[in-house]
Amino acid sequence: MEYLTHLAVLVGIYSILALSLNLVLGYAGIISVTHAAFFGLGAYTSAILTTVYDLNFFLAALCGVLVAAIISLFVGTVLSKFRGDFVALGSVGFNVIVWSVFLNVQELTRGPLGIPGIGRPNLEFGIWNYEFSSNVSFLVLSVIFVALVYFLCQFIEKSSFGRALKAIREDEEALQVFGYRTLHYKLAVFVIGAGLASIAGALFASYITFIDPSTFTINESIFLLSVVILGGLASNRGALIGALALVLLPEFLRFVGFPSDIAAQMRQVVYGVMLIVLMLYRPQGLVGEYKL
Template structure:
C-alpha cells in the first residue's frame, strides 16, 4: 500500500470521531428536543444500562450466566435509600455505599456459588433474588416490609460551601448520563486491560486458561463482585429517581430485562449493551402509555432477535460503524 493510500485510509477512519461527537451532542441536547416523558424513558434506560454493563462482564466476557443482578440492584437501592432517609447523606456517599454494599454481599455469596457449574450456578443465582425479596418483605424494622421506603430525597451534593439538589427530569437526565458515561468508560478500560483478556480466555476455555496459569476461580469471583457493584450503583440511581423502594425492586422481571439487554444487544460488546438498553428499556418505557402497542413492539423485537440476529444487534452495529469509518 502506498503512502497516499495509507493517508486516505487514516482519513476515512477519522470519520468516526466526528460521528461520535455528534452522538454525544445528540445525547446532551435530548432534553431540549424531546418531551418530558421521552426524557424519563431515557433515564430509565440509562439506569438499567449500569447493571447490564455488570452482567455483560459476567455473561459476555467471562462466560457466566447469572440471574442475580436484580438482587444486587435491590441491595443498592435499599442501601442508598436508607442512608438518605435516615442520615441525610449526600448522593455521592449514597451511590458509593450502594456499590460497596452490593459488592461486599456478593463476596460471601459468590464463594460457594462459583464452585458450581452451568445450570447449578444459574439456579443458585436465582435463589439470591428470591432470598433478597424475602428479606426485604420480612425485615420490617429495617425495610418497612411491603410498604417499602418512601420520600427518598432527590440526589443532594454538598461540596464545601457549595450544595445543590438535582431536581427535575432534565437535571436527573444529565446526572444519569454522566454516571452512564463513566460506567461505560470503566467497562471499556476493564475489558481492554490484561485482566479483560484473561476474562475472555476463561470464557473461551476455562481449563486451558487455568493450565497456563490464570487463576480462573479468583477472576470469576472478582468479576462477580464487580458485576454486583455496577448493579448497586444502578439501584442507587433508581431509588433517588423514583424516591421509593419496595420489595418489588428484587423481582425477577428486572433480572430477565438485564439479561435481554445483554443478549439482545450483543453479549461481549459494549455498544450492544448501550443499544440494548435504549431499545429494550427506553423504547418499551416510552410506549408504556399504549400498553398493547408496547407489548407487541417488545415481542416483535424478541422475534427479530431469535430469527435474524441470534448474536444480538452488536454485529450489525459494528458493521455499520466500520462502513461509516471507511466511507469516502
C-alpha cells in the same frame, strides 16, 4: 419533553445495569440471574442511609457499592461450587432470598410498603449547595455516571484482565493449565459487576424517590439478561443499544393504536414476538460478535 427526559434517565440507569451485567455474562460467561438483587441492594442501602440517617447521596451510594461488593463476594464464592448451568439456577435462588429480605425485614425496609420520600442527590461544598431536583439536572448526573461506567468497562475490555475473562468463557479448564487461577478472575468480575449494579440502584431510588421490593424480582434479572443478550454479548456498545431498545420499545408500542381494551396485553405480545424474531435472526445480538 418531561416524558422524554424521564425515558432518557431510565435508559441511563438500565445502561449501567446492562454494562455491568455484560462484564459478568458477556465477558466471563457467567450466567447470572441475580443482577436485580445487586440493583436492589444498592437501591435499599442508599435509600435507608439517606432517609433514616440523612447521609449524603454520594456517600450512601458508595456504601451501597460496599454492601453489594461484600455480599457478591460471598455469593460468588458459593456459586463457584456449581458447574455449568447450575450456576444460573443457584443465582436464581439468591435473587429470591434477597427479594424476600426486602419484603420481610420490615424494621429495615418497611416491607411491601416500600420506602417513600427518598431525596434527590445534592452536592455541598461549604455554603455552595446544589440539588439535582429537576429531571433535566438528574439526566445530566445519570449521563455522567453512564459515561464513567462505560469507560471503566472499556478499560477492562482492553486490559489483559478482559482477555483472560473471555478465555475463561471459552474454556476455563484449559486456561487453568496455562497458569491462571480462574476463580479469582471470576470472583473479581462478579464483585465489579455487583458494585456497578448497586450504583444504578442508588440512582434509581433517588430518581423515583420511592422503592419497594417488586422492582427487584427474578423478572427484572431476566429482563436484564435479555437486554444484554439482545444488545450483543461482550460488547459495551451492545449493552447501551440493548438498554435503549428494550426500555424504549414498549413506549413506542403505546403509539401503535391497539383497541384500548386489549392495548396492554397486545403490547406485551408484540414485545415478546419481537424478542423471539430478533433472537432467531441475530443470535449474536444487535451489535455483538459472540454467540452463547
